[in-house]
Amino acid sequence: MNEFSRRLLDWYERFGRRLPWRGRADPYAVWVSEIMLQQTRVETVVPYFERWMARFPTLADLAGASEQEVLSAWEGLGYYSRARNLWRAARQVVAEYGGRLPEDPTILQRLPGIGRYTAAAIASIAFGRDVPTLDGNLRRVLARLFDVAAPADSPAGEAVLRSLAEENLPPGRAGDYNQALMDLGATVCLPRKPRCSACPLADLCRARAAGVQEARPVLKPKKETPHYLVTAAVVRRNGKVLLAQRPPGGLLGGLWEFPGGKVGEGEALADGLRREIREELGVGIRVGEAFGVYRHAYTHFRITLHAFLCELTDGEPRPLAAADLAWAALEALENYPMGKVDRQIARRLKAEFL
DNA sequence: TATGCGTGGCC
DNA sequence: TGGCCAAGCAT
Numbered sequence: 001m002n003e004f005s006r007r008l009l010d011w012y013e014r015f016g017r018r019l020p021w022r023g024r025a026d027p028y029a030v031w032v033s034e035i036m037l038q039q040t041r042v043e044t045v046v047p048y049f050e051r052w053m054a055r056f057p058t059l060a061d062l063a064g065a066s067e068q069e070v071l072s073a074w075e076g077l078g079y080y081s082r083a084r085n086l087w088r089a090a091r092q093v094v095a096e097y098g099g100r101l102p103e104d105p106t107i108l109q110r111l112p113g114i115g116r117y118t119a120a121a122i123a124s125i126a127f128g129r130d131v132p133t134l135d136g137n138l139r140r141v142l143a144r145l146f147d148v149a150a151p152a153d154s155p156a157g158e159a160v161l162r163s164l165a166e167e168n169l170p171p172g173r174a175g176d177y178n179q180a181l182m183d184l185g186a187t188v189c190l191p192r193k194p195r196c197s198a199c200p201l202a203d204l205c206r207a208r209a210a211g212v213q214e215a216r217p218v219l220k221p222k223k224e225t226p227h228y229l230v231t232a233a234v235v236r237r238n239g240k241v242l243l244a245q246r247p248p249g250g251l252l253g254g255l256w257e258f259p260g261g262k263v264g265e266g267e268a269l270a271d272g273l274r275r276e277i278r279e280e281l282g283v284g285i286r287v288g289e290a291f292g293v294y295r296h297a298y299t300h301f302r303i304t305l306h307a308f309l310c311e312l313t314d315g316e317p318r319p320l321a322a323a324d325l326a327w328a329a330l331e332a333l334e335n336y337p338m339g340k341v342d343r344q345i346a347r348r349l350k351a352e353f354l
Numbered sequence: 355t356a357t358g359c360g361t362g363g364c365c
Numbered sequence: 366t367g368g369c370c371a372a373g374c375a376t
Contacts, residue, residue, distance in 0.1 A: 034373095036372090037371090037372040037373095039361095039370095039371060039372080039373060040360090040361080041361095041362075041371050043363095044363095045372090078359080079360055080359085081374080081375080082359095085375090116373085118373075118374085121372070135373075136370090136371065154355095179372090185372090186372080191370065191371085192365090192370085222368095222369085225367090225368085250359080251358080251360085296360095296361095297360095297367080297368090300358065300359075
């Protein structure tokens with residue numbers, strides 16, 4: 001073990017975070033945590049993880065649940081394909097591996113939702129395999145420590161960083177080594193304003209000249225985010241409200257929403273809403289009073305959504321683009337997993353009409 | 355190789 | 366306020 005790894009592990013022993021999925025002998029718990037942590041902060045994940053493990057304590061419990069139950073438990077965490085893939089993978093593990101998670105990273109990587117990083121993380125943390133990981137934290141820490149100038153999100157930069165991670169891996173300690181680098185990246189070697197004075201590796205860091213740390217890692221420029229005008233129809237009948245289920249795979253896949261869609265350039269809001277409802281559900285509506293304006297920023301675009309109270313005027317709704325439809329009682333809206341904006345509308349609907 | 359996929363916190 | 370970022374994966 002070299003100087004770098006020894007100091008890193010010493011630091012981890014003293015300052016590593018105590019997290020609910022650490023120190024468990026349960027590979028399933030490690031797996032769940034790794035999926036939840038993809039592109040998501042630890043503080044956000046902790047309460048979801050606790051609730052998840054109480055609701056689906058074992059891999060078999062998860063495999064026996066319904067997709068809707070799983071999406072409900074995931075609601076608010078984002079990137080919902082993670083939940084669907086985790087559920088599908090659990091069923092696959094029960095069907096093909098007798099309910100035991102495979103230990104080999106190349107086999108793990110064949111399961112939906114498990115890529116190169118997650119396979120290595122599970123193999124090293126849950127099964128003690130000597131495999132290096134490379135995630136956002138490690139990219140940043142290693143790019144600074146070894147002053148890597150190649151873009152960290154390019155294949156060339158990745159290859160350099162991956163070999164650095166591997167060269168320094170202390171045999172028999174991969175799980176701790178990987179997690180130590182993640183903790184260092186999350187608590188000390190921060191993206192902005194790194195706390196170099198608290199870093200156990202500061203004197204080894206090749207980017208320790210003033211300002212150089214924050215110039216690492218080098219990343220490719222991003223595109224600007226478009227802004228869309230969107231409408232949604234709140235259609236009520238007999239104390240119930242019309243919901244549409246979004247098709248699987250895309251944005252908020254499998255979740256429920258108040259039907260509607262994008263408004264065209266120069267198109268009036270009410271016209272756009274009538275057109276969307278006609279195309280989506282095959283019915284005509286009368287657009288009534290406004291029921292709120294909701295602004296929301298997704299990662300790659302932002303929307304301004306106008307909701308309207310509406311009535312059916314022509315025909316019974318049938319699912320066309322949407323996968324399914326429901327007339328939902330206001331009391332039961334919690335049972336329909338939704339994205340953030342639709343959940344806001346649902347809550348306000350209950351407050352006003354229940 | 356580039357793009358789509360959520361949400362919350364920070365400045 | 367809008368932009369950036371946070372334990373990636375699938376296509």
